Amino acid sequence: MLYLGVDLGGTNIKAALVDENGEILQETGTPTNLPRSAEAVCDDIAVLCNQLTAGRDVAGIGVGCPGTVDGGTVLYSNNLDWHNFEMCSYLKAKTNLPVVVGNDANVAALGEALVGCAKGAQSAVVVTLGTGVGGGVVLDGKILTGYTGAASELGHMVIQDMPGAPRCTCGRSGCFESLASATALIRMTKEARRTHPESVLNTLAPAEEDVTGRTAFDAAAQGDAAGREVVDTYTHYLAVGVANIINIFFPEVVGLSGGVANQGEKLLEPLRAAVEPMIFGHEFAKKHTRITTCTLGYRAGVIGAALLAKSQAD
Amino acid sequence: MLYLGVDLGGTNIKAALVDENGEILQETGTPTNLPRSAEAVCDDIAVLCNQLTAGRDVAGIGVGCPGTVDGGTVLYSNNLDWHNFEMCSYLKAKTNLPVVVGNDANVAALGEALVGCAKGAQSAVVVTLGTGVGGGVVLDGKILTGYTGAASELGHMVIQDMPGAPRCTCGRSGCFESLASATALIRMTKEARRTHPESVLNTLAPAEEDVTGRTAFDAAAQGDAAGREVVDTYTHYLAVGVANIINIFFPEVVGLSGGVANQGEKLLEPLRAAVEPMIFGHEFAKKHTRITTCTLGYRAGVIGAALLAKSQAD
Numbered sequence: 362m363l364y365l366g367v368d369l370g371g372t373n374i375k376a377a378l379v380d381e382n383g384e385i386l387q388e389t390g391t392p393t394n395l396p397r398s399a400e401a402v403c404d405d406i407a408v409l410c411n412q413l414t415a416g417r418d419v420a421g422i423g424v425g426c427p428g429t430v431d432g433g434t435v436l437y438s439n440n441l442d443w444h445n446f447e448m449c450s451y452l453k454a455k456t457n458l459p460v461v462v463g464n465d466a467n468v469a470a471l472g473e474a475l476v477g478c479a480k481g482a483q484s485a486v487v488v489t490l491g492t493g494v495g496g497g498v499v500l501d502g503k504i505l506t507g508y509t510g511a512a513s514e515l516g517h518m519v520i521q522d523m524p525g526a527p528r529c530t531c532g533r534s535g536c537f538e539s540l541a542s543a544t545a546l547i548r549m550t551k552e553a554r555r556t557h558p559e560s561v562l563n564t565l566a567p568a569e570e571d572v573t574g575r576t577a578f579d580a581a582a583q584g585d586a587a588g589r590e591v592v593d594t595y596t597h598y599l600a601v602g603v604a605n606i607i608n609i610f611f612p613e614v615v616g617l618s619g620g621v622a623n624q625g626e627k628l629l630e631p632l633r634a635a636v637e638p639m640i641f642g643h644e645f646a647k648k649h650t651r652i653t654t655c656t657l658g659y660r661a662g663v664i665g666a667a668l669l670a671k672s673q674a675d
Numbered sequence: 676m677l678y679l680g681v682d683l684g685g686t687n688i689k690a691a692l693v694d695e696n697g698e699i700l701q702e703t704g705t706p707t708n709l710p711r712s713a714e715a716v717c718d719d720i721a722v723l724c725n726q727l728t729a730g731r732d733v734a735g736i737g738v739g740c741p742g743t744v745d746g747g748t749v750l751y752s753n754n755l756d757w758h759n760f761e762m763c764s765y766l767k768a769k770t771n772l773p774v775v776v777g778n779d780a781n782v783a784a785l786g787e788a789l790v791g792c793a794k795g796a797q798s799a800v801v802v803t804l805g806t807g808v809g810g811g812v813v814l815d816g817k818i819l820t821g822y823t824g825a826a827s828e829l830g831h832m833v834i835q836d837m838p839g840a841p842r843c844t845c846g847r848s849g850c851f852e853s854l855a856s857a858t859a860l861i862r863m864t865k866e867a868r869r870t871h872p873e874s875v876l877n878t879l880a881p882a883e884e885d886v887t888g889r890t891a892f893d894a895a896a897q898g899d900a901a902g903r904e905v906v907d908t909y910t911h912y913l914a915v916g917v918a919n920i921i922n923i924f925f926p927e928v929v930g931l932s933g934g935v936a937n938q939g940e941k942l943l944e945p946l947r948a949a950v951e952p953m954i955f956g957h958e959f960a961k962k963h964t965r966i967t968t969c970t971l972g973y974r975a976g977v978i979g980a981a982l983l984a985k986s987q988a989d
Contacts, residue, residue: 507925517955611821641831645751
């Protein structure tokens with residue numbers, strides 16, 4: 362059986378025809394062209410879906426959408442500026458197919474859990490280290506959505522409740538996101554660059570705006586002490602958040618995605634070493650959570666969305 | 676149909692005959708009499724079960740056991756000093772009934788979720804504020820056990836990663852348990868009693884060992900500033916942990932149990948006020964987690980254990 366997966370972002374709409382194993386058979390897309398109405402955006406999604414469906418037996422459509430999704434309704438999406446939009450019924454009317462909508466981060470986590478880095482695992486938590494820290498939790502093949510559809514806001518778990526903790530975009534301080542996002546890494550790198558004029562950080566990033574999420578890792582690789590300190594501090598905060606997630610869920614897999622995760626083993630190896638002693642009962646555990654990087658890249662969104670449609674059809 | 680629920684503690688073994696609605700029909704118990712072998716303890720459990728079963732049609736036995744439980748095996752129990760004990764098969768052989776074992780905190784949470792404070796709710800997280808901070812997560816009527824059976828160690832979520840954060844029994848610092856357990860409340864009260872000789876705390880607790888989890892609440896009720904400060908600080912830490920739990924799970928209900936929860940609305944009202952602004956997206960949420968106290972008391976253990984047996988039989 363075939364399914365359609367749609368990944369609706371603030372910049373682009375991506376859509377794919379996906380088989381029941383999560384393999385992409387055909388892909389398409391169009392710019393989101395914001396600002397415009399929810400109906401206009403959905404009309405474009407319907408056009409993409411109808412193109413991909415043409416002449417084929419498609420069982421349903423899954424959509425990953427930024428914001429808080431409850432049932433078929435997008436309660437609130439900051440990126441899209443949507444409020445209480447009944448996306449499912451609107452899109453169903455335009456495509457004559459069953460439609461299911463989920464939060465985009467959760468849907469991408471479902472893709473990684475079912476056919477990506479956690480394929481075959483009982484449970485997985487995906488942590489996205491980008492501008493913010495996003496999360497998705499998949500337990501026994503199902504997304505954890507909670508009572509309101511708003512669960513899995515792992516980035517807004519406070520790990521540093523103290524005066525002077527860095528401010529988060531959510532308004533609070535000391536959130537996992539404010540300490541372990543790529544934005545936090547860049548902030549720490551900029552600070553180290555200023556306080557250590559002798560550091561290679563200043564060669565790699567001659568101007569402050571040249572600093573990226575790679576700068577500190579690259580400096581550390583060259584033996585730079587200030588770069589190493591930034592990487593160690595960042596890794597510590599990431600470890601505290603990941604260890605909390607393990608102590609809470611004890612998932613079979615934690616998968617990291619987003620720009621920072623591209624460091625691969627340079628990040629994973631010290632991270633695993635830092636996490637292990639933080640796990641409650643680690644001395645006695647016979648099974649351990651596997652900490653790894655995600656494998657589907659940007660396609661996790663459309664694949665996960667299609668597999669969400671499949672899970673609803675099953 | 677009838678089920679047996681067993682709550683195995685370090686001091687007592689409690690057992691009850693429970694109907695499918697979670698009503699207790701008959702109760703019994705015996706001291707655990709530690710230290711002794713796992714087999715000897717289970718022989719006593721079997722005697723209690725066989726007494727309660729006599730002449731009745733019982734579908735199965737559920738057991739709540741302290742420690743890490745995976746499948747039918749108790750991997751490790753610090754309280755009982757058990758290592759890799761195959762409890763299910765041992766007890767099944769002695770009773771000729773199906774047996775299922777779960778962690779005691781998780782099993783008690785199942786009782787509260789199904790027939791206690793969260794009856795009818797889609798999901799519930801129970802947080803026990805006692806010597807430590809225990810937790811149990813029930814999603815769609817099922818206990819969250821994770822890959823290893825060790826999930827829901829909510830007390831060992833670090834909320835204050837900073838130098839000087841209070842040490843936890845687990846060896847780390849800044850755990851939710853080290854800031855929001857009854858033990859933490861008593862520690863803060865003792866500190867305030869010493870630094871504020873003028874405080875009512877010294878009248879209520881003339882000697883340091885007179886301090887209990889109630890002392891600061893009682894002082895605050897009398898208008899004592901130092902007592903009020905302790906209560907406010909404690910409530911803040913509890914709110915940070917509860918808000919993290921809500922941002923992660925967004926359960927329909929958070930139920931508090933343990934000694935501190937006996938403060939009832941004196942604790943709940945300021946707690947709810949502190950938690951609300953900490954919830955991600957609270958400005959837009961239409962549904963809110965209900966924060967309340969547990970209702971089954973010490974019987975949550977045997978009732979939850981019996982309902983665990985029921986869920987396995989279903």
